[in-house]
Amino acid sequence: MISASRIMAIVKKEVRQLRRDRLSFGMVVGLPVIQMLLFGYAINTDVRNLRTAIVDQAQTHLSRQFIAELAQTQVVDIVEYAQTMPELESLLRRGRISIGVALPADFDRRVALRSRSAVQLLVDGTDPTILGVANQLRSMPFDFDVTPSAARWQLVETRPYYNPERRSPVNIIPGLMGVILTMTMILFTAVALVRERERGNLELLINTPLSSAELMVGKVIPYIVIGMLQLALILGVGRLLFDVPVRGSIVDLYLAATAFVAANLTLGLLISTAAKTQFQAMQMMVFILLPSILLSGFMFPFDGMPSFAQYIGEALPNTHFIRLTRGIMLREAGLGEMLPDLLYLVGFTLVAMIIAATRFSKRLD
């Protein structure tokens, strides 16, 4: 028989303990803000100011005009002028520059004749993002470009929906929400039971009429509330600093987040029933956290991953939550349109809760 008052007793105790634990309390507020700032500002696929060196063997009026216009794009940041091609290659190899621009001695003639390309870009291809940016430079219009407009006719045209300015934070923040919640929520409950085992509290608790299910539910409830607070914090900071919109319904977003937070908390409890020490619980958490960052579609497009990685990704709650948040926040999708992802989170919570409550025996052996 489940007793609501016993569950409330656990909830009250957890809240009191959390309030006195400054480190955990700091984690509730500090971790989301720090991560938002780090990810929001550092992860930027919209690359600018690539360090660049130039070899201008033409030294003509036209070549200097080209270099000036190149600098104006702000895509490149000209840090050095080299004399020879080997010198340019050496700079590239030593990592001093990401792009080397070589203008041959017959630059003017090549521009006039349009027979061979007049500019050579030496690109550090170890980073595909930089290579992509360099490719964009190819289609740059230049003032002296006298080609008739017909020649620049495009067969295919792209129209960026939902993020026309192509700003990275718009893509990053909804995903980051999932990563932050995964990290804090699993951590809270993963150490919750183990800590009580280590401190000896569990030996007392299992000798009371308290049932496993009551203990589990009581431990999850306060953190759902904390998860909601974190969500509000992330949305607020996202709005204020990165102008990330919530185009869909905020109620839908909160419903999705509740399911997601509950899924992570029960996953944490599951870890807690398997781990012997808090340190072990942390180690196990890394095994969840890393794929949640790498395989969830947060960092890399889900479609591009090999199928086995997609299977792992599909199992992770974060994958489904990121789909939900991007859908609701950016594409103005309704929760009804994304039902499978929501149902997965609910199902995950139920199954994990049952396994955790069964695994946690009220015995010491």
Place this chain on the structure above:
Amino acid sequence: MSSAFAIEARGLSKDFGSLRAVDGLDLNVPRGQIYGFLGPNGSGKSTTIRMLCGLLTPSEGTALVLDTAVPGETKALKPKIGYMTQRFSLFGDLTVLENLQFIAEIYSYPAADRSQRIGNLLDRYDLVQQKSQLAGTMSGGQRQRLALACAVLHHPELLLLDEPTSAVDPQSRRDFWENLFRLAGGGTTILVSTHYMDEAERCHRLAILDHGVKVADGTPRELQDATGMHIIEVSAENPYEAQAAIHDLPEVASVTQLGVRLRVLIPQSYEHPVKRIEASLAAKKLQATTQLSEATLEDVFVAVTRKAESDTT
């Protein structure tokens, strides 16, 4: 039908891997008494207590605890027993009052009487001053009083105390035992494990455990009368040399030095124990007075654990 015993155990055993922590324990604990478990560390006291309250499953044997079969459905047993763990197991980051409130809520203590009950316990266990103090910052004695208050909050019929006084000073131990006697007077059965002789002596009955085996049980008086040993006390000017002289006699079971005195145990199968010892001391020309003495519980303990050793070798 209610048994006269709060605990009846038959052949209770527990293996941890290849180690047999408790071996074939039979136990009868009468209701309303303080029953002691005396034994050194690792003798199986904690394991037995944990089996009795359902925390550990016995490898063999059964027990009847407050008419509930163990192992079995121990859920009904939980509200009727109070358990004080060897290690402080309340919440160090909650205050004294919060800990008591938590326990009251967990045991579903009637809400109307809750604050009165907690108030009484704070008074009774001298914790009024510490009411708002975090339990983790209290002294050993204060923690122990809080643990006892929490263990008895729900008026359990049976109280299991696992080395409750191992971390407290002598004065706190005295006060603690006064509390135990009052609880027993109120009808509570108390099973308490200890490795202090003076505490064991205060129990109504006790069992001596050694390497998981019960080597003796009875009232302290019975045990003292039934050591099967002559106890000879030797006061020597040079106790160290006297001990060396006596120790190698084949009939001597054990010699324990207490200051300038030696307590010598000789099995009762030997006659004239005093003369034997005086003779061996005289042979070494050692000055000493020798007299027969009453057995203390410590002598009992030494006698029964020695016996167990010689039985196994």
